[in-house]
Amino acid sequence: MGRMLLMHALANVLIQSIWFGISTIMAVLARKRFGADDWQTLMITAAAPTLMVMSVFWNHLLARMTIRRFLVFNWVFTMWPLACAAFAQNFWQLLVCYVLASIGAAGWSPISGTLLKRFYGDHMRGRAFGAINSAMYVGMMAASYAIGRALDVNENSFRIYLPAAAGAYGVGVLLLRRLIVLKGGDEIAEERVVSERMSLRRLLAPVLHLREVLAADRVFYQYEAAFMTYGVGWMICNALLPVLATDRLHMNYAEFAGSTQVVYPLCMLLMTYPMGWLMDRIGPMRTSLLSFAWLAFYPLGLMVSHSVVAVGLSTVVYGIAMAGVQMTWMLGPVSLAPSPQKVPHYVAIHATLVGVRGIVAQGVGMLIYRLSGSFVVPFIVAALAFAWASWQMSRLRALTDSKSPAA
Numbered sequence: 001m002g003r004m005l006l007m008h009a010l011a012n013v014l015i016q017s018i019w020f021g022i023s024t025i026m027a028v029l030a031r032k033r034f035g036a037d038d039w040q041t042l043m044i045t046a047a048a049p050t051l052m053v054m055s056v057f058w059n060h061l062l063a064r065m066t067i068r069r070f071l072v073f074n075w076v077f078t079m080w081p082l083a084c085a086a087f088a089q090n091f092w093q094l095l096v097c098y099v100l101a102s103i104g105a106a107g108w109s110p111i112s113g114t115l116l117k118r119f120y121g122d123h124m125r126g127r128a129f130g131a132i133n134s135a136m137y138v139g140m141m142a143a144s145y146a147i148g149r150a151l152d153v154n155e156n157s158f159r160i161y162l163p164a165a166a167g168a169y170g171v172g173v174l175l176l177r178r179l180i181v182l183k184g185g186d187e188i189a190e191e192r193v194v195s196e197r198m199s200l201r202r203l204l205a206p207v208l209h210l211r212e213v214l215a216a217d218r219v220f221y222q223y224e225a226a227f228m229t230y231g232v233g234w235m236i237c238n239a240l241l242p243v244l245a246t247d248r249l250h251m252n253y254a255e256f257a258g259s260t261q262v263v264y265p266l267c268m269l270l271m272t273y274p275m276g277w278l279m280d281r282i283g284p285m286r287t288s289l290l291s292f293a294w295l296a297f298y299p300l301g302l303m304v305s306h307s308v309v310a311v312g313l314s315t316v317v318y319g320i321a322m323a324g325v326q327m328t329w330m331l332g333p334v335s336l337a338p339s340p341q342k343v344p345h346y347v348a349i350h351a352t353l354v355g356v357r358g359i360v361a362q363g364v365g366m367l368i369y370r371l372s373g374s375f376v377v378p379f380i381v382a383a384l385a386f387a388w389a390s391w392q393m394s395r396l397r398a399l400t401d402s403k404s405p406a407a
Contacts, residue, residue, distance in 0.1 A: 004119065005128060007179045009135035014172030017139025018165045019105060021147050022082065023048050024261050026098060027242035028253060033155045034091040038243060042366045043095055045239050049358035051102040052351045056210055058107035059348030062114070068177045070111060075173045078104030079166035086162040106351065113330060113347030115176070117340050119183065129331060130276030137272065140265035148257025210349050219396070220336050220346065223285070224353055226392035227332075230292050230325070231357035233385035236365030236378050237299050237318075243366075244302060244311075244375060251308060259312040267319025268326065275323045284332035285397040291324030292390035299382035303375055 027044040030036035036044065062070050078101050085097035120128040150157035214221045241260065245251045251259070279287050298321065301314030333346035368378040 004179060004182065005131055007175050008115070008119065009132045011172040011175040011179070012132050012136045013139035014168050014175070015108070017136050017143050018168055019078075019108075020140045020265075021143030021261065022162065022165055023098075023102075023105075024144065025147055025151070025253065025257060028246060028251075028256050029151065029155075029158060030091060030094060031242060031246050032253070033151075033158075034088075034094060036091050038366060038370065040091055040095075041242055042239055042362060044098065045242060046235075046358055046362040047095075047099050048102040048105060049235060049238065049354055050362070051099065052106045052109070052354035052358065053356060054103050054106040055109050055348045055351035055354075059110040059345060061107075062110050067111065067114065068180055070107075071173045071176055074104055074107040074111070075170055076104075077107070079169045083163045083166040086159040109330075109351035110348040113334050113343050115180075116330065117334055117337075117343040119179075124280075127273075127276045127280065129327065130272045133326060134269055134272050137265035137269035141262045141269075144257045144261030144265070145254075148253040148255075148261070151253035210352065213345060213349060217336070217338075220333070222392070222396045223332060223336065224350065226288065226292070226389050226396060227329070227350070228353060228357050229385055229392055230288075230295070230389035231354060232361040232364075233295065233299065233382040233389070235358050235361035236368075236382040236385070237302065239362040239365045240369055240375060240378060241302070243369070244305070248306070248375070249308060249311065255308050259308045260315050263312050263315040264319045264322070267316055268323045271320050271323035272326075275327050278324070279327040279331060284328040284335060285393055287324045288328040288332070289390050289393040289397060291321045291328065292386050292393060294321040295325070296383045296386040296390070298386075299379035303379035 027036075027041050030044045031041055058074070061073075065073070081097045081100035081104070085094055085101070088094040088097060116129060147157075147161060150161060214224065242256075245256050245260075249255075275287065294317070298314055298318040301317055302311065305311045305314055329350070330347070333350040334343055337343045337346040365378045365382070368381065369375060372378070
């Protein structure tokens, strides 16, 4: 078990930590290096969360090939466009490459949930996930700091670290492929799907299945409704943070990375084990309830931030709360799925709905900011969304116990 956990953690560092370090500074790179305006910045910040809508289609593909083959296919689709971004000469070239990479990144959620369900039992999944995330957060801090410092030294350093990241991601995929073999060989993630003629219904099957699952499983539906409301607040903050950092505070790359991308995973690292322990004992609904309520203070902190230190302190609040959200974001759908075979479906649906709220909420947040000419109004809206999500989860907690799988 120890060797398996170590390999799994190292693979996650090479895959998710590197993607985090690249994606979270991409909007600042677009503004400072390529002169992106507010709406162009929104295109960058919205790309990764919005294109999570593709998760349900990636899950459809996962049901039709072996897990090891899926990992390679997803790596090619995600990292080669990002490597090509190293040659971008203007904003639009950068955007196209990043959008393609974001489509590929949406495939990580269903495979990640599948591996967690297969590798670890219910009694220890929260702690195993916490251990894996702890390693990942260290990797996030290292990747974010290194990228920020490299860009401050030379704004063209992205032409080096993007291809290097593609190679490191590939090493992570190789580790996961080896781990799958050690766990008993490769296999289809679900029962093999019988081939059928291409049709409009087949093309739309993932979306139709999404609606069927949400309609049939009311507990899962209400869980997703609460996360949808939380996501509105998160998307508003995500869209406006690069604008706040560059326009109001005039941060350089290292200051932005240090006050957000380093502080955030550090807090997540410190709180992962407590949140994993909490998750194993009170379940995803109660953990979400507490985390959403605490998150309401994050946009309020950003609203009054006029220094790099103030943004860092707001990020501390954010990181503590998100340690709990990170647990419930992945393990909630995993625990609510009625069978191991349904885990990829539930995780893919959950990830897809991230994109649905991203399509709307980021644009709304930017529009409110542009119309009001102030960060005050959109950040207050974000705080209210977090508080409402906590209330929604409290109602769901009263309805059912989080450890009972969906029937």
